[in-house]
Amino acid sequence: MSLPLDRRAREVLPDEARVRAHDRSVYSLRERRDRAVARTPDWEALCRQAEAIKAHTLDHLGEYLEAFESNARAAGAVVHWAEDADAHNETVHALLRERGVSRVVKSKSMLTEDCGLNPWLEARGIEVTDTDLGERIVQLAGERPSHIIVPAVHKSRHEISELFHETMATPSGETDPPRLVEHARRDLRSRFLAAEAGITGVNFAIAGTGSIVVVTNEGNADLGMSLPPLHIACMGIEKVIPGLDDLAVFTRLLARSATGQDLSVYTSLVTGPRVGGELHIVLVDDGRSRLLADAAHAQSLRCIRCSACLNTCPVYRRAGGHSYAYAIPGPLGSVLAPALEPGGERDTLPLASTLCGSCSAVCPVRIDLHGQLLAWRRERPALGRLARAGLRVAARVMARPTLFRLAGRAARGLWPLLSRRFPGNPASGWLRGRELPAHPGESFRRRYLRERGRGA
Ligand code: SF4
Numbered sequence: 001m002s003l004p005l006d007r008r009a010r011e012v013l014p015d016e017a018r019v020r021a022h023d024r025s026v027y028s029l030r031e032r033r034d035r036a037v038a039r040t041p042d043w044e045a046l047c048r049q050a051e052a053i054k055a056h057t058l059d060h061l062g063e064y065l066e067a068f069e070s071n072a073r074a075a076g077a078v079v080h081w082a083e084d085a086d087a088h089n090e091t092v093h094a095l096l097r098e099r100g101v102s103r104v105v106k107s108k109s110m111l112t113e114d115c116g117l118n119p120w121l122e123a124r125g126i127e128v129t130d131t132d133l134g135e136r137i138v139q140l141a142g143e144r145p146s147h148i149i150v151p152a153v154h155k156s157r158h159e160i161s162e163l164f165h166e167t168m169a170t171p172s173g174e175t176d177p178p179r180l181v182e183h184a185r186r187d188l189r190s191r192f193l194a195a196e197a198g199i200t201g202v203n204f205a206i207a208g209t210g211s212i213v214v215v216t217n218e219g220n221a222d223l224g225m226s227l228p229p230l231h232i233a234c235m236g237i238e239k240v241i242p243g244l245d246d247l248a249v250f251t252r253l254l255a256r257s258a259t260g261q262d263l264s265v266y267t268s269l270v271t272g273p274r275v276g277g278e279l280h281i282v283l284v285d286d287g288r289s290r291l292l293a294d295a296a297h298a299q300s301l302r303c304i305r306c307s308a309c310l311n312t313c314p315v316y317r318r319a320g321g322h323s324y325a326y327a328i329p330g331p332l333g334s335v336l337a338p339a340l341e342p343g344g345e346r347d348t349l350p351l352a353s354t355l356c357g358s359c360s361a362v363c364p365v366r367i368d369l370h371g372q373l374l375a376w377r378r379e380r381p382a383l384g385r386l387a388r389a390g391l392r393v394a395a396r397v398m399a400r401p402t403l404f405r406l407a408g409r410a411a412r413g414l415w416p417l418l419s420r421r422f423p424g425n426p427a428s429g430w431l432r433g434r435e436l437p438a439h440p441g442e443s444f445r446r447r448y449l450r451e452r453g454r455g456a
Contacts (some may be wrong), residue, residue: 004345005352006429009319012146012154022316025153025198030259030311033362040256050253051366053246054302058292064207064240065283071210075272077279085115088284092117092199092232093124095280099230101126101196105188107214107221108132109201110148110305111234111284114327114340117199128199129191131220133184133254140167148328153284154320167398188220198224202281203304204250211271212281215254215264222268229277233270237288238301250304253364257306287340296375300335300430302365307332308361309369315352324349331359335372338380350376408443415439 013019037043057064057173067077082088088111104121106112106128117141118128130139134151138144141163145151152160157175164170170183178310200221204213212233214221225231241247273279292298310316310330321329325345326337334349350373359369397403411418419436421428427436440447 003348003352004325005315005323005349007320008323008325012320012322013318021156021320021442022154022320025150026147026311026317029150029259030308030362033257033308033311034260036256036260036262040252043256045364046249047251047364049249050304050364051302053241053249054365055299057241057297058238058301061237061292064242065237067207068205068210068240069283071283072205072212072272073207075210077210077272077281078269080280080282082282082284082286084286085284088115088234088282088286089117089120091282092234093126094119095230095232096121096126096197098205099123099196101230103129103191103195104197104199105129105131105192105195105220105224105228106135106199107201107216107224108135108145108149108151109199109234110145110328111201111236112199113145115234115284115286117234129188129195131188131192131224132216132303133181133220136184137163138187140164144322144327146329147307147310148330148332154322158305159393173434186325192223192227195224195228197230197232198228199232199234200224202233202239203254204247205235205281206238206242206244206247206269207240209271211269213247214268214270215251215266217261217265219266222266225268225270226274228281231270231273231277232282234278234282234284237283238292240302246451254304254306257304257308257362257364269449294339296379297335297339299367299370300332300339300372302367303332304337304365305332306364308362308364312358312362313358314354314358318353319352331369331373335367335376338376342380347380350374350380371395405443405445412439412441 002367029439031049040046080091082091084303102125104126106118108130108184118130121128130136132151134153135145137152137155137160138146141155146154151177157177160180161170161175164180164183165172165174166222168183168187170180174180200214202212202216205211206213212235213227216222241250251263251267270279279373288301309332313330316330324330324333326333326341326349328336331353334353337349353370353373355370355374357370360367360371363369397407415436418425418427421431
């Protein structure tokens, strides 16, 4: 059976060289994460602590959100609530429209990506510039991010060089990364200075102080928050944590899990607006309350968007983020999509997994990701009719030992045929990149009995 993700993957990364390059780039993040974990002796304790903080906060989310709102207001911020993506986009647009804003700088935020904020604002005449370098690259290319922390990881240096040449008139053939970065920096600097508003995401929100925390490596969010007079911060309601002591646990986990750094370069706490400016915080539900009420899946709200599960996932590494029918790719997207945006192709995402468990093993807040994928498979049977009928037949055969043995004998007879690609062979897709190993010539049962010295 061929999944929609499988079909898209062939378009997104069409040849083995591109697949390998993507795999290498992404897996290098996983290796850096492993080295960072190895030099952190209290890693397991930190993860347990983070899991407990998140579980506790989600159990008392209403109280912590109210505390956050009241403390943020006391510090001078204006807090807005948005029930869904449209309400979020409309809130942001209304704030910009009322102030006559036509140019906005935005730092990386998967929430705004998921809500489709850029096209919403652009359709209403507002110019939005993404300022994270990777985000800027995909924006110039007219694409969406393919990874949650390295959005342009699917692009080669040469592709970026051509893109910059076409869109920023950089010298043709310039592939030196520092020089390309310098061009992008100069272009962005003028946009920062001209912007009338800055939009950022939020990594954590501190209930006890009403502060928001924004973590980046490039400092672009800090410019966006401090140069224009209006700062709009957009966050999902699950981002709130109780206090500053809890933040210390998450900052140690986030950077190590994401890029293997001990700490991200910029961790900015914003409590109230800057002098003479305005701070608006938009708290977005968009399905999160529904997910919180679902005991079987609420744990996915613990996620801190570190990307470790993407970087280790053998399916994501080979398929690329654009193969996923959801803004957030990888195992994380595959468990969030059926919960937050159910329906259609998104319900098939939990099927695109080997269930190897590598994602769960690296998750710093101990989300049982592969268990979640399995649970979604049971709840949203998105398999095709043919595959479901096949599984029903298999279940019947496996429940009858004689039939099972006969089927095994028939499969061994057909093995040489099945291992060749030809139209009509259901294994043809699988065989495209693999070889079916030769079978041992006898059943496992027969061999087991023989090796125990009893013969069959
Ligand atoms: S699910 Fe876990 S590993 Fe994946 S991004 Fe979220 S916190 Fe990181």
